[in-house]
Amino acid sequence: MKDDLSEFIDYLRSKVDIVDYASRYVTLNRRGNDFWACCPFHNERTPSFVVHQDNQFYKCFGCGESGNVYNLVMKMENISFMDAVEMIAKDAGLTLPSNEDQEEMRKRKRDRDVAYSIMRATTEFYHKNLLQNPNSEQAKYLASRKISPEMVEKFQIGASLNYEDLVKHLTNRGYNINDLSMAGVVGRNEHGAYDFYGKRLIFPIFNGFGDVVAFSGRSVEANPDHTKYKNSPQSPIFNKSEVLFAYNFVREEKKKNTALDTIVIVEGHIDVIACHQVGITNTIGCMGTALTPQHAKRIKQLVSNVILCLDGDSAGTSATYKAIDVLKDSGLNVRVVRLKGAKDPDEYIKKYGKDSFLDTLNNAQGCVDFILTDTASKYNLENNADKSKYVAEALNYIAKFSSPAEREIYLSFVQKAVKIPIDALRRSLELQSVKKVATKPIESEKKGQEMTRENYILESKIMLLASMLYKKISDLSSIEELFNGTDELCELYRFLKEKISSGKNYNVSTLFDNFEIVNNSLIDRVINYKFPEDNVYAKFLADTIKRVKLYELERERTKIQAELKSAKTNDEQNEILKRLQEITAKINKEKM
Numbered sequence: 001m002k003d004d005l006s007e008f009i010d011y012l013r014s015k016v017d018i019v020d021y022a023s024r025y026v027t028l029n030r031r032g033n034d035f036w037a038c039c040p041f042h043n044e045r046t047p048s049f050v051v052h053q054d055n056q057f058y059k060c061f062g063c064g065e066s067g068n069v070y071n072l073v074m075k076m077e078n079i080s081f082m083d084a085v086e087m088i089a090k091d092a093g094l095t096l097p098s099n100e101d102q103e104e105m106r107k108r109k110r111d112r113d114v115a116y117s118i119m120r121a122t123t124e125f126y127h128k129n130l131l132q133n134p135n136s137e138q139a140k141y142l143a144s145r146k147i148s149p150e151m152v153e154k155f156q157i158g159a160s161l162n163y164e165d166l167v168k169h170l171t172n173r174g175y176n177i178n179d180l181s182m183a184g185v186v187g188r189n190e191h192g193a194y195d196f197y198g199k200r201l202i203f204p205i206f207n208g209f210g211d212v213v214a215f216s217g218r219s220v221e222a223n224p225d226h227t228k229y230k231n232s233p234q235s236p237i238f239n240k241s242e243v244l245f246a247y248n249f250v251r252e253e254k255k256k257n258t259a260l261d262t263i264v265i266v267e268g269h270i271d272v273i274a275c276h277q278v279g280i281t282n283t284i285g286c287m288g289t290a291l292t293p294q295h296a297k298r299i300k301q302l303v304s305n306v307i308l309c310l311d312g313d314s315a316g317t318s319a320t321y322k323a324i325d326v327l328k329d330s331g332l333n334v335r336v337v338r339l340k341g342a343k344d345p346d347e348y349i350k351k352y353g354k355d356s357f358l359d360t361l362n363n364a365q366g367c368v369d370f371i372l373t374d375t376a377s378k379y380n381l382e383n384n385a386d387k388s389k390y391v392a393e394a395l396n397y398i399a400k401f402s403s404p405a406e407r408e409i410y411l412s413f414v415q416k417a418v419k420i421p422i423d424a425l426r427r428s429l430e431l432q433s434v435k436k437v438a439t440k441p442i443e444s445e446k447k448g449q450e451m452t453r454e455n456y457i458l459e460s461k462i463m464l465l466a467s468m469l470y471k472k473i474s475d476l477s478s479i480e481e482l483f484n485g486t487d488e489l490c491e492l493y494r495f496l497k498e499k500i501s502s503g504k505n506y507n508v509s510t511l512f513d514n515f516e517i518v519n520n521s522l523i524d525r526v527i528n529y530k531f532p533e534d535n536v537y538a539k540f541l542a543d544t545i546k547r548v549k550l551y552e553l554e555r556e557r558t559k560i561q562a563e564l565k566s567a568k569t570n571d572e573q574n575e576i577l578k579r580l581q582e583i584t585a586k587i588n589k590e591k592m
Contacts, residue, residue, distance in 0.1 A: 008097050009070075012089055013056070013509055018069040021088075022051045022058060025076050040076060041065045043261060043304045055470075056509035059528065064519025066527070068509035078208060078242075083109065111182060111236040118175055118183040119204075119212040119237070125169050126158025126202040126215075136161060138201040141220040145270055146350065151277050154249075155269075156204045160217065163198035184214065184232040197230055203269045205232065205287075206248040208298065214238040216245075216269060216287060229288070241292040244299075245285035246272045253281055254302045262305040264361060265291075265323070266345050267316065274346035278354040280361075283345075286310075291323045296330035307364045309337040311344050317374065324367045328401055335364035368410055371397045376417050387418050395429050460548040461489050462522065466529035467541065468496045469508065476500065478545050482552060488515070489522055550590045557583045 019035055022028060026037035028051060039049035039060040048062035059066040065075070073084040086109065089096055130139055130152065138159035142152065151157075160166060170180055177193050180186035187196040200217030207213045214232035232238055254260050264283040266272055275283035286295070299306060306327050310316040320336060327334045337360055342348035349357050365373070375393050379386035391414065398410045407429065415422045461482065467473045476497055483493035495514060499506040508527055517523050532540050560580045567573040 005097055008089075008094075009085055009513060010510070012085065012092060012094060013069060013513070014505065015092055015094075016069055016088055017053065018056045018058065018072065018509070019051055019053050021069050021072055025072075039063060039065070041301055043300070043302065052508070055507045057507075057512065057527070064524075066512075066517060066519070066524065068512040071512050080108075083112075108236065114175075114179050115183040115235055115237045116211055116213075118170065118180060118185060119214075121170060121173055121175070122166065122183075122185050122215070123156055123158065123204050123212045125166060126160060126204075127156050128158075129161055129165075130157060130159040130202075133159065133161065137220045141201055145274075145346070147270070147273055148277055151273050154276070155246075155273055156212070158202040158204070160195050160197045160200050160202055163194040166195040167193050182235065184235045184238065196232075199226070200230060203245075205238070205243055205245060207237075207243060208248050208251050210248045210252075211237075213243060214240075218269070231287070239294075240289060242294045242298065244295055245269060245287050246276065247284050247298060249276070250282055250284055251302060261303045262307060263299055263303050264307045264309055267310045267319070268344065268346075271345040274349050275357075278349055278357075280354070280358070286319075286323070290319065291326045293326060293330060296326050296332065299327070300330050300332055303332075305333045305335070307335050307337060307361055308367075309339070309345055309361070309364075312339055313343070321371070324371070324401075328367065334367040336367055336370035337361060337364045338370070368397060368401050368406070369413075371401075372410060372413055372417075381418055387420075390414075391418055391420065391425070391428065395425070399429060457548055457551050458522075460544045462525050462529060463541075463544060464548075465489060465492055465496065465526045466531070468493070468500070469511075469526060470531075472531075472537070473541070474500055482548060487522075489526075491515075492523055492526065546590065550587065553583060553587045553590060557587065 019028065022035065022037070025040050026049065028035040028037050029047070030036075033052075033054055035051040035053065036047045037049045037051070038044050038047050039062055041049075041060060042063040042065075044062050049058065049060045051058045057066065057068050058072060067075070069088065070081060070084045073079070073087060074081055077084070077087070079087070086096060130136070130142075133139060136159055138161075142157065147157070167177075167180070167186055170185070171177070177186060177188075180193070181188060185196055186193045188194075197215055197217030199219070199221060201220055203216045203218070204212040205214040205216060214235070216232070217230045219226040219228050219230075231240070234240065250260075250263060260282060262282060264275065264280065266275065266283055266285055267288060269285060269287065272283050272285040275281070284299075308320050308323055308327075310320050310323070324334050324336070339345070339348050339360065342351055345357065348360070372394050375397075376390060379390040381387050381390060394410075394414045398407055398414075402410055411422055411425050411429065414420075414425055464473075464479050464482070468476070473479075480497075483490045492511075492515070495511075496506070498504075499510075511517065511523065511527065515523055517527070531537055557580065560576060560583060564573065564576045564580065567576055
């Protein structure tokens, strides 16, 4: 049954054109046989995203993303592989084959569809509750925080007034308790089902496409047994490691204003709403959770620059340090704001106004400046032990986050703080950098030659596999013995050989369904191999095959010679000598 599904996936891919799908997400411009655009996965001004119509795959030479039509739809729609297959099949008017895998996929899809439906109904219920009960504690709380009706509408803010009404409303709408529990809106105890967010102010959490996938309920009661926030559990449509509050609004703004290149990250829902209320609409919230690499990837799809404006307490500072690590590792430029005279952006805007807050954002510190300043405040720099700790910590961050051009500036900062000669700091920084890079012994000339040979063999194998992939060679008898290992290039050889031998159609697009292909991996290099001109390719191919085979034989002879030296009996020596004679004869034949 799996074979039926696999064949359908191959067939469907052959029936659709990746250019049609790419054009839904980016503006394509034809150059020769290919189509170019600015990459949808990272921010850029010069197009480096190319869609190859002939071989049905895309590649960004900026961020390295690549794939076929399934990968493109998965990434752009934030859906699973099978959901992408089903979406494309529906567009093509085709029905997926019925099998066990398909049954499981249908169940997952059914759960997702039901969860989305429940979230829409629940959002509507909570929102009406708030609007129709202006004297509720939840409405009074919003009024005290000066949240405008426009923001209540934009963010679809709602209210849960008790623990019973939501359950009655949704079951009357035909939803069953199991599904309501699966979606995360209903809890269960010994007394039965209850509103999971009972008696709270409700903030819907949207995914990047504007669908409600979760809720965050804030207590407005002075009740020590009532936790301040209650957030949705994981569900078929909600993964807290991927969702950011108000990301959908910034995504829409980016479509209208392509020059937007900075996102402000704040902590709480009210902080985000307060910023949007005064027109600072490039603001998103991390909702008090640690930023993850998935969050950073989402952000980098829109912008290159981030300003962190988290709370100034110890928890907020700790979160800022962790966020810097995650965001910098993703290649984002990070600056940091420390608010003075207010605990958070909402309070700051109310006290000092929008213009003052914008000035604060515009004067945000570089992340290294922030770290050096904040770290210095933790130590008594008149104390030698503290001074030593500060220097070690500061140099670690300078080595980790700054460019060589910036290091002198940061070393000068540290030098002024600790009054240690800057040459001593430079030496310490150099030693720290050396420790991070394992030193390699000086290679002997023989070792250097061997490395050159190994590199030549690798590059040649890449060229030979590219020749198979792009159907420049079909007679594999002359190269088969070069691919008898277990590495990924040998796996690719066997995959292509099976396609060629069976007469099955294949192209680059086929690889993305069968191999994990990352930027600059060996298979990625095969896909993007640049062939020499046709008039030299044939001779180049023949010479390469001959030379690689010779290198492989010589490498085998070296191994046999090493075995001969360690042979312990005459019989063992004779057997090894026989093999040595055979390999030497092959080498001499290849040299003729």
